[in-house]
Amino acid sequence: MDTIDLNQPELYINRELSLLEFNQRVLEQAKDESIPLLERLRYLCISSTNLDEFFEIRVAGLKQKEEFGSFKSEPDNLSPQDQLREIQKRTKPLIEEQYRLLNEELFPLLEKEDIRFIRRADWSEAQAKWLHNFFEESLLPVLSPLGLDPAHPFPHLLNKSLNFIISLKGRDAFGRTGAYAVVQAPRALPRLIQLPPEDEGNGEHDYVFLSSVIHAYVDALFPGMKVTGCYQFRITRNSDLYVDDEEIDDLMRAVEGELASRRNGAVVRIEIDHKCPEDLQRFLLETFQLTEGDAYLANGPVNLNRLMSVCDLADRPHLTFKPFTPNLPGKLNSNPDLFKLLGKQDVLLHHPYESFLPIVDFLKQAALDPEVLAIKQTLYRTGPKSAVVDALVAAARAGKEVTVVIELRARFDEAENIALANRLQAAGAHVVYGVVGYKTHAKMVLVIRREGKKLRRYVHLGTGNYHPRTARLYTDYGLMTSNKDVGEDVQQIFGQLTSLGRVIKLNKLLSSPFTLHDAMIEKIEREIEHAKSGKDAHIIIKTNSLTEPQSIRALYRASMAGVKVDLIVRGVCRLRPGIEGVSENIRVRSIIGRFLEHTRVFYFHNGDEPEVFCASADWMDRNFFRRVETCFPVIAKDLRARVIHELGYYLNDSAQAWLLNSDGSYQRAVPEGDDEPFSAQRTLLAELGDS
Template sequence: METEEIEQIDDKVNLQRTDLYINRELSLLEFNKRVLAQAKDENVPLLERLHYLCISCSNLDEFFEVRVASVIQMATIDPKAIGPDGLTPAEQLDLIAVNAHQLVDEQYKVLNEILIPELARENIRFIRRNEWTEAQQEWLEKYFNDELLPILTPVGLDSAHPFPRILNKSLNFIISLTGKDAFGRNSGRAILQAPRALPRIIQLPAEETRSGRSDFVFLSSIIHAFINELFNGMNVKGCYQFRVTRNSDFFVDDDAIDDLLLAVQGELAMRNYGDEVRLEIDAKCPEETVDFLLARFEMTSDRLFLVDGPVNLNRIQEIIQLVDRPDLKFTSFKPSIPPQLARNKDIFAAIKRHDFLLHQPFESFSPVVEFLRQAAVAPDVLAIKQTLYRTGADSPIVNALINAARAGKVVTVVIELRARFDEKENISLASKLQEAAVHVVYGVVGYKTHAKMCLVLKREGKELHNYVHLSTGNYHRKTAELYTDYGLFSCDKELGEDVRRVFAQLTSLGKVTKLNKLLQSPFTLHSGLIGKIEREITHARNGKPAKIIIQVNAIVEEQSIQALYRASQAGVEVKLIVRGVCCLRPGIPGVSENIEVRSIIGRFLEHARIYAFANDGNQEVYASSADLMNRNMFRRVEICFPIESKRLYNRIMHALDLYLKDNTQAWLLQPDGSYRRALQAKGEEPIQAQTLLLHELQA
């Protein structure tokens, strides 16, 4: 992009110019490149590097299942549609194809040329068929006959055996045959589907492996080696892996349903058989067979990926649990608990003294569980209200809510059934809670409930008090160990009343109520944040110091981007920490030269959403469940809550400062949409924000 050619209109830059916006899908692919770069980083423990490779593959699966699928649909429904970046759906698909193929090629290069050799040097080996010893061959043949042969069901393709329905992302084989079977049939081809219950990597027993080694064989290698056993009397000419990725998003017509749960259940049944969006095939597969599969799935070559290795790379991470090598993994740590919470047996008494902020995973999630556990058994607690987005039925949070209901508390839970890829688990969770007499509602039809909040109503003397926990992340114990998030405990009267009102909106009917301190989408969050950006613009124009720091997962929403552009033009210093997608272009003269965008890719997944404003010395910091995306601003129920304690404000600003100084795990967004690593200046000490926070906050 030629920045000096930016169009001027009435001496002002046209902030709707398409060359001021980065395409969302291409930005998401750039994020996956940064994840994959961790797999090449020699400073990262080796098995964790393998994990990053698998994460990049899993992310790419979801990218095709959801994002590419939506662009394909748009190309059919409205082929002339143009987004803020000026690209039509067809143009997006062309660019996605080029970038996705480059990414996949790099993934297999990292696996074959870097990780497999380095793992072998650590005596962790993937044994190919031509490397099996005679003893290993015998063991694997017995494994095939005992464990695989009874459950494998090949399908010979003929008029009586049509091409089978292929499950989304399942491992399959297309087999070329000669000869005739017992009935005189020979179609020349068969399909074999590997059941999902089968492990994709098999560890050879110690007695079949040299001492000190961990030897593994891919399931596909075993099937290739003994495929003849499935076709008695016929000759197998070739056996090749393939995998199909399907559209896994689903649509529920909010205006045409009577029961949301039943509608979601019905759509889930079809998820494995959505439209095909990607085809992965073994690179050794003959062109004729490739063409046959392309025709069968009605797919063009731009969505064909010929791969040099397993077609389901993300399943390789199974070995991380199978290999006992702590020296090749991240050092374990024990998250801390704020001393006042750890010392005080009554968590409500501690919260009544002052607000608490938990910064996970550096600090423990256990106080959140304890908050609900004590609420469940305290005789003066009357009611508990909770939102659940991704939690899981087997959860201490869920157990506490069930215990509270059984103890006679009024327990209300708002479950978002349509949390993508967690729908089935959430349906199970809803049933489990309802069986315990918990009041379960599914939020507001047409709007996902993405807010993370819990309210405990407690009688103290003659008064009722609201205790709240508000969070940027989900009430999920496992992700609390992997995602960076903030959670606030408070018994502030106005904040508690705001949370009560939001729950009332979610569970009943009524008009929008005025909130004291919370910003809430789809009502006041977007306008509230834009207003705070405009306030910084006013301060800058009046010659006052002005600064904005935003930490989110994604920046996509066009009006927010334009507001940040205007802030930069006014001289406001804008620092953006954006983990994933960012459609804003920084560093453009006359538009965004005062904006810096950085992405932190480290041990933990950056998940917190923070909005900080200098406000002429009256600093404000808000934490939120919402990113700067259209869906968060206008199609979801989200909350944004203030951090009013100076002590807690300083903690968040300290963490943000570390992220902004990070010169080890930070990537800087360039005007052309690419990213480069933030490098240490000469003589500068290395700064790794996540590691420093871990050292500061762990127990």
């Protein structure tokens, strides 16, 4: 065992390539004929959005490293240059498959359902007339054609905006000879235009792309000149915020200042109409200082995510997933006194199968209860219209001591969080922004209530955000408890976030960046010792990502000692299973289904005295060392047994599971023999939900 070097690059899958593999699995959902048609279209849109963020953050970061001459390699030993080449090699076929699927499968199937995306060549005379009027009345006044010459340099283009490169012949009114021009489509314009269903010949759901209308009538923007070509394109900019932790005086002002920089980040990708001639492609690449490898050709709209607007058509229920109502467990029905209930027992909720409303009710009751003295809460992603924030505002206005830790740097939610902070402060709440240099990613609420002559703490801890929309789309666990030790721990963590206190010793909880990582390694080592002594040893880790090298090496050591290791990793996984002599006892699976798997659950067999933890943290460097995270034990035996039972569903999934091979590729799980496919999500929905 000691003779094997666990630092060998061959033992690690590259993070970025693993993330691309995840997006490939999402795209496979769009190809799955057993999934309702509009849901397949939704998966296609999600795969497009995922790629956007991948380029904005991951590829942008690699390009920065390349620019600064960084050759520091990851554990897999791929340099930034190697990774960028491999990303281009793998991404281009993926994008080609997206457009093939859209044009050859989804569009024809949608047309059979009378949902049509009508190409210019197929417009009827009446449709062309209506669209021409629409162009002149609604588009022409807001479009600004920009000729390119020494007095008109190439304009600054917004990140992911729709633009057109135009080639021209002839002279304009000033006698200038034009070659190229650019037309930008303002963000306010709809990318999909619905033809009026009341007009003869139009269906109820007939659409035309904005790009098609601009293509058709773009010559009106250049009177007296001849348009010889019009091709859509879109650029992607580096969108990661940089805030210098050592130079911050006011974090909110610093983040507000950096938000504007997203408009000006370096261009890292360009998507171009696949019909665009090579000379125009070269011109665009030279303009943005990109290489040929940075260009991705689009056989359709350059932003597939704009199709998302048709995925929720109310009159096409057979084309979407059957709606369901999250269940409210019996003990939480009839608006119970939650403080009385939690005084007797813990409550564990599994969203979205079980309702998020009890957490909102918990806060509402706390806001109205005259015995509640203080409420403390962390907010990472919450949404602009949130019942959670409404309850906090009501509590502050009612004179409660309300303290909210808002993470201003929650990626792509920064502006919303700044608005939330201002609203809470206006209501009289104390708002802090965590700890400079560490994102506050913990999900926790603390309510302090006077009961007789004593104070009692009531707590909610979760694996996911306090966000009403994602509570319907993401799987998450939430625990409500009045356990004394847990309450004291949560209060200490809040004190750490709001004051300048020292490192604290916790009773039950584990936290990052202090104890979580070491505790996980210790628990893995404990399973190794059990295996060496001949006892059963088993580890189950369910997480979104597994990338941190020390924990991967610990899991390799566990496998080498004979510990059974089951990993349920939705997205990025750098561990290679099935390597002889190293990871033969490790199985890795990813579940991709109707809901986004988001629960983080850690199980250790512990010599027949199992421990189960839920956490806000993934097994990544950032979560272990650069974020404030909470990891909480499921103490009640019945709730612990329930979580273990539900983990078993995921380990037995043969309908929506993908199995990781040692080469980094994934294959679909299949039922054994003549068994029916088993789906963890569908089973949980049937058992816990109210469908």
